[in-house]
Amino acid sequence: MVSLQFEVGPMYMLTHRAQACLCNCTGGLKLFRGVSSLPNGGICLPKFFSYQCANWGTIGWNTSSVGDSSRDRVLCSKVGPRITLCDSYCAPNSKLGRVRSDGSLNNFVRAFVGETIAKTAGAVGSGKESAMAEDNVEDTDVRGRKGRVVIIAGPTGVGKSRLALALAKRLRGEIISADSVQVYRTLDVGSAKTPVDEREGIPHHLIDIVDPSQDYTAGYFYDDARAATELVLTKGSVPIVVGGTGMYLRWYMTGKVGAPKATKEVFVAVEEEVDRLIKEGGGWDDALRMLADAGDLTTGPSLARNDWYRLRRALEIIKTSGQPRSAFSKLRNCDPDAATEGASWDYDFHCYFLYQPRSELYQKVDLRCEQMAQEGLLDEASSLLDSGLQPNSNSASRSIGYQLAMEFLMECRQVEGAATEERFFLFLEEFQRHSRNYVKRQLTWFRNKGQSEQMFNWIDATQPLEVMVDALAKEYERPNEVVSDVLKAASVVTKESSYKEENLLKRYRTQNRIFTSNSEALKRTLQWIRDTQCLWRNSSTVDDLQKRMESSLTTSM
Template identity: 45%
Template sequence: MINELRVGCLRMSCLRLLQYTAAPPPFCLCRCRRHRTKLFTTSCSAERQKVVVISGPTGAGKSRLSLELAKRLNGEIISADSVQVYKGLDIGSAKPSIAERQEVPHHLVDILHPSEDYSVGQFYEDARQLTREILGRGRVPIVTGGTGLYLRWFIYGKPDVPKSSPEITLEVNSELGNLQRDGDWDAAIDLVIKAGDPGVQSLAANDWYRLRRRLEILKSSGASPSAFQVPYNSFKENFETSKLDLDDSSGIITSAAELQESNSTKDLDYDFNCFFLSTQRLDLYRALDFRCEDMCLDDGILSEANWLLDLGLLSNSNSATRAIGYRQAMDYLLISREQGGLSSSKDFYRFLSEFQKASRNFAKRQLTWFRNEPLYQWIDASKPLENVLNFICDAYNDQTGEIKVPESLCMNKDVSNHKQVRLLKSYRTRNRHFIGREDCSGILEWVRRTQGQHTASSIC
């Protein structure tokens, strides 16, 4: 039953309108009322400790919000960003500044050399360990980032796939090594399919790390990765089953709070307070285009991409070089090197356009990903930061569980009207820094000076 009395519960599983009382009652009535809408759930447990999760599409303002929230809640930030883990990749990852990291402790930032790979499994282990340590210090873990798979594993748990032995790792590297050096992705895919994993066809092209990992799992267990239970999938299956049960029993569409209450979030390890920060898609796209421009000023991201090339890394060859912005910049600089440092304004604007388009597409994928996540409360990032902070602090400190996102802060998950759809389809980038040929003359001079010293032979 959803409508039931729970005694001694410090946090209820249904969130309703925020109410302030002189003194909280010794018990709470957890009644989910069907006439209330836009309700969200955390969980009802006096034993589980609270963890705040802040996510959102790239460029939505997650870092700033988390920094200010950490100051208010005596928190420490755990980065859930697959690029910020790398030293030297500062501009393209919008990494928090040294001053900000001194003001509030940040974790999983600048922990790896760009030549190393970092997996979602390693993030899970690192982030969970840090969470325990932060809670042990009496502080609040604030997990912040837009890497959806990192956050999904962090909240729900990781699949129980076997670890690879050194022998199997060597065997896999031997089988795929030559194909990777030759850039023969199709042959590598065929090899793994014949080994017994047809699911590799869904991998992004040249994602050699994930291809190797899938072959390692196959060789270690004799089964493809899809054969292993994924905690999130089990959670979603229970969620959908609960939804059907409630609809069948009531005959009406139930609220989000009722559905999530029946889904029993108490099975999760922590009391997760999850928030998704976003803006209207059109505004987000404009902001991303401007952000990409800003990253190119004073050769910013191009200098970092140049450093990656000087390390001997190639575009799209590992986790760091697959990152949006770096991949496009490295490709652009490689072409310039092959041409003895020559580059035209057309070449530069082609690179910038590809960078901007990749950033917009990534943000769109993030919105789609988190739209399917049941635990997140969506908040409008265009609203005053102070209002957003006040709501999240109230939600975190609430002892009754009776709170909902105010209408003034609500962010619609979907494009809600035909006008928005039409505007999105007709969207065109309008730069503010790089408009004419002369606007990129400084960049072209920097490319000529830095890339002209490289020859095609030195690249090989």
């Protein structure tokens, strides 16, 4: 086993970026990640640093508890004269094994070698020991390595979720949604969420995390997605970011627009201030006062209690720029390539954009709109109206399907639910047309090739799923290999294919397959509108409406 040995001072701190566990063993402290228990009675810190120890010098081989703490980080004091950073780790519920060369330990190694040991501990060993450390860094190829992240993008209906799920099963990955609507609870049909029973046990992040009444911005997504990425890497799994919201993906890769990246000095200073507060018996309220005293009076009240990640980031911004975080959130409409918070690639991104001819995509999108209308989109839109939301009033009600469905149902409520076939087909046609236009905008966004979009390999999504999964898995496991030619979407680069596609699009006409005149699906939908939307006009409150609906259902039974 190759180890890195450093001489350190009496104080040693693990930052949240490391997210490691510690085991006391012969030869020094071995650093592991993603485990809650270790063999041989070793000492460990369960994941997320939910435990801490004030004096490692008193810990022996058989100690199994290191004290309780509500902190999401750890400050280890009196570590001793030597730290051993080993190239092995213990995966959850498994035996101790070698670290794979797939980047699963990348963030951990980068944090310790690049930041924590050299900067936080204070002094790296000199002379022979220091030279040995340098040599071992080169031999183990850990200097500069970054956590690997797979990003699968593409237009609506192209099959992103299907590919991501299959790839996650192959690579032991976890899915991070980059969809601006899937973040909302109860909005399942209109956002095309993968049903829980079809996720095959693969963890999904950033789905069902906020209520429809709340706004959710690209800035919030950046914070949440980056935190989820570190969590997945901490567990030794592969983050697979999936979505078609171009702004979300661009910010995820390049950073928030205009928000300054903290210097290393500011980063360390913020860490020390927050940790000092906690050690002295303070807590969240004291931390909020510290943020307000620093000049940011608006961020604190908007944070969820114990959201230390965002609080630390707010402190970094105010101390770096002299302005509160809210000053930069107003820059949302600025040039998205002007991002400075994390503008350099801090992860090893493997980016893919799924594509197929637009005429084929349009057919899929038209059918998907029909399926949504059949499977509950109108019911979800009705619930949004019942909650007091108006179309286009916030992020949830601004999305294409929900906005149009809410507007349609508002018209139905004005006429006691007397919706006609013609009016329903007008809604469906508008829904399909707006969705096709959104597909076109998604393709245009990624064709513009901004700073982040240049990294995407375009993939022909018409190929068999197994072919795509095999190629992407091989590229992930062998970083020096490029995506095979069979995956490349030649149709996006040849003038001849583009000309043929334009001719097909000129002749394209929607052909409904579910909702046709006198179809059972149409009859059921119109009956549902009559049964539910006619009750609204004479209801003075939502409670009154609910009582009338319950009475109507009881009568019909």
